[in-house]
Amino acid sequence: MTPFIFQSPWILCLLLLLFPMAWLLHRARKRRNIVHAQMGGTARSSTHDWLRLAAFVLLIIALARPGIQPHRESISKTGRDVIFVLDVSQSMLAEDAYPSRLEAAKNGIRDALDRFRTERVALVIYAGSANILCPLTHDYDFAHYMLDQANPRAVDFGGTTLLSAMEKCVDNLLIESRTGMQDVVVLTDGEEHGEHNQKIAEQLLEHQVGLLLVGLGDPVSGSRIPIIDEEGATSYLKHEDQFVTTRLNDQGLLELSRLTARSEAGSKYIPAATSAFNLPDLYYQVASDKPVASTEAADSYVVYREIAFGFIAIALALLLIAERTPRSEQTNHPTAASVATNAATTAAILLGFLVSSTSLQHRVSAAEPSPTIHFADALLLQNNGQPGEAIDAYNMFETEQGRVSLSPPQLATLRYNQGLCYLAMADAQAEAEPRSAMSLAMTAQRHFLEACQSSPGFQQAAQNLDPTAQLIMEYSARIEQEEEEDKKRQQQMQDLVERLQELEQAQTELRDQVPSPPRLTAAQRRLGKTNSATEAPDNADTESKRFSQEQGQLQLEGQAILIEMQTIDQAITPPMNDDSTKPVSLLQEPLRLMNEVVAAQTIAATRLKQWNTWHDGREQQQVAIVKIQEILELLASDSDQDGDEGDWDEEDDYESMMEASDSEQAMMSSMQGQGDFASGSSMQSLPVPNYSVEDILMEEEGSLQFRQQQRAKSNEGKVEKNW
Known part of the structure; x- marks a missing residue:
């Protein structure tokens, strides 16, 4: 290491200003001497100017931060691992602690995160099951964010099982190399813990984990559990037509603390009840005498002893001397205060530049910028x-x-x-x-x-606050507009499906009304007879006219549905890309099938005008019915892929939907043999996906939350006390 260094060497470039300053001082001195000569005075020497220039040089050198006697120091981090275990069961929504037990517990964890500096923290939530929201980390901002996501819906199903949370900690968070350096802070009301206390204590003792229990809730009167519905109305939880009252389980938490008291890491129970509590102070009281782990980092930095203040003192002394006027040049004797004021003013200007140009840093990294x-x-x-x-x-x-x-x-x-x-x-x-x-x-x-x-x-x-708030309002209005448009398009699609269903029913009824001509025997076909050779019914002309007119009306309805489908397709198809590629029509296959439906209806209306072609008309009616059914299946599959909007109360309902009955399997196998249906259900080429990583992560997060909610609903009935 160099014994002497300028820690801000680029400041020395300001020494180039020395030459224009010397020229300006010389020019000013010459003009003053001319005035003095005209007034009968003596010329002033250049000593004062040289003193000012020397003071300027010394201040620039001080600004460059000269340093001596360097020594190297390494970076180290010390601290314990703190795992916050938060009860998010419905009983924690009780409002006997302000504003609720759950929010009081979360506020305590927030206070601890704001006070921590070197501790690694983790967050585990539990109710009927446990989830790790935040692994061990020094990123307190991330821990804050995940803490905000903690709520009763973040776990699979209701209940209160601290044992599952401890198993998560043991399996995923406790590190063998840091045995004795880890603490678990549990914030709970303690309900339904008693039967598992022995197992929990065994795990904590085995891994030498410190335990701090914070009990929340009124242990005597208790409180009801509020439930807020989707419309914002508040009701209270009932079990067997009786309001549920939840209380702090003091005895169970005391028993757990007693079972773990013999651990070297220690155990303590704090019955906070409904009072405010300072979680960081409580933790530091428990962990003050415990050992901490130290990790030496590979990075290091060099520290120099600053000597800039000595140069500043010399520069101030030179300025004081420079501002002193010789007695031979004085018309009025200045006081010592005026001399000091002039020097201080000059020094203040230069020091102001010094302070504004750089901060007095005491460390220069040897490896990092x-x-x-x-x-x-x-x-x-x-x-x-x-x-x-x-x-x-x-x-x-x-x-x-x-x-x-x-x-x-x-x-x-x-x-x-x-x-x-x-x-x-x-x-x-x-x-x-x-x-x-x-x-x-x-x-x-x-x-x-x-x-x-x-x-x-x-x-x-x-x-910037008001314009930003205005932007947020504009974005919110745009989102609401998009949601309204989506609802409108969904309603249009629902109306379209209903019209198709009505058309299918009407077409089926008309087809059933058209009698099928008698089938010819093999002998009649060998003799060359045709259906036209058979006798026509007495009312053949009347029925032919009626069948043709009704089929024509169905054809007009089919054309109207086709026009409506085209209108919806134009609204939902994305605009043309910047590369001028034609966008993919979202209703391409249904539109093709609907064109075939209208064509089949047109042929059927023509064939039904004469009795001897009724058979061909029935076949075209059947074709139209099959095509309509294919369209309905395509639209149904598209709506299913748009989002899992349906709710189910039991897991068995979901499984029953996934299992096809024997009759459905038989129908599917028979459909595979129909050529028109097989060609209509062929796979279409898909567009190249254009999703960003953020879009995929957001979609996966939404799907995860939805699956968790559904599992919670399906398992809720299996838990007797799911609060």
Whole structure:
């Protein structure tokens, strides 16, 4: 390591200003000497100018931050692993703790996350089963986000089983190499825990895990469990026509604490009941005497002893001497205070430039670039129209600096720039994805609010709040408009299906009314006889006229349905792409089949005019019926693929829907032999998918939540006390 270094060497480039300053001082001195000569005075020497220039050089050197006596320090992180186990059963919705047991528990975890600095945290939720929402991590922002998602719908089914949560912790979160460095913080009302306490204690003792139990709820009077329906109305949970009252199970939690008390890691039960509690203070009281794990990092940094202040002191002394006027040049004797004031004014100007140009940093990384460089890179990406990459760079800058080390103005500036990036991303997605755009705009609004909170005088951030709120309202209105259009299109499709069903029924009834001519025997066919040779019914002319007219009316209905289908197809087909490729019609196959239906109806109306061609007319009617059935099946399959909107109460109902009956299998096997149906149900070429990674993740998240809700409904009936 170099024993002497300038930690900001580029500042030395300011020494180039020494030459124009010397020229300006020389020119000013010459003009002053001319005035003094005209007034009978003596010329002033150049000593004062040289003193000022020397002070300027010393201040520039101080600005470059000279350092001596370097030594290297390494980065280390110390802390314990803290696993928050949160009860999200319905009994935690009771409002005897403000605002509810669940929200009080979540607020306690939030306070702990805000106080933690080096601890790794994880979040496990449980009711009838357990889920790991957040693995062990130092990313407290992610833990905050996942904590907001914790609710009774996030688990598979109701109940209260702490044992399942402990098994999740043992199998997935507890690390053997950190034995004795791990704690579990359980926040629960303790209902339905007693029968599993022995097993839970055995697992905690085996892995030497510390336990902090926080009991929530009124242990005496208890509280009813509110249930809010989709319309916002509140009712209370009943079991066997009786209101359910849930109470804090003090005895069960005390027993669990007693069973685990002999562990070296310790155990403590805090009956918070309905009172407020400070979870970080409670945890630090329990963990204050426990060992912590230390991890040495590979990165290191060099620390230099700053000597810039010595140069500043010498520069101030030179300025004081330079501002002192010789007695031979004085007309009025200045006081010592005026001399000091002049020197202080000059020094203040130079020091103001010093402070505004650079911050007094005490560490220079030996392996990583300066965080200021990361901020400049992020700002460059933002100005170049790359808001996504700029956000990543800003996050990297904040991670390296640490939120605590950033001053309020610096944090406000960071949040303001992040908000601008989110607004740019929202504007880019506004047309195609208004929901994503609204989410990004709300994120930008939150960043502007944080900027205003960090620096109340930050006017730029405050001025962006109203336009951002207006954007959110516009996106919300656009989303509502799209939802209305979707409902309208769904209603049109439903009306179309109903008209097709009515057309199929009417066509079937008319086909059944048309008598089929008698079949010829083999001997009659060998003799060359035809159906025309048989005798016609007495009312053949009248029936032919009626059949033809009714078939013509059905043909007109088929044409009307075809026109309606074309109108719907134009509305739901996406516009032409930028590459001028023709978009794929979403109703391409139903439209083709409907054209065949109308053609078959037209031929049937012609054939039914004469008795001897009734047989051909019946065949065309049958063709039209089969095509309509194929259209209905295609539309039904499309609606099923659009989304699983149907709900079922029992898992057996779902399984029964998936199993085909014998009659259905026979019908399917017979359909496979019909040529028209087989050709109509052939696979169509699919367009190339155009989904982003974010779209896939959002769709999968929605599907996961839906499946969890359905499993919860199906298993709810199997749990006697599912609160």
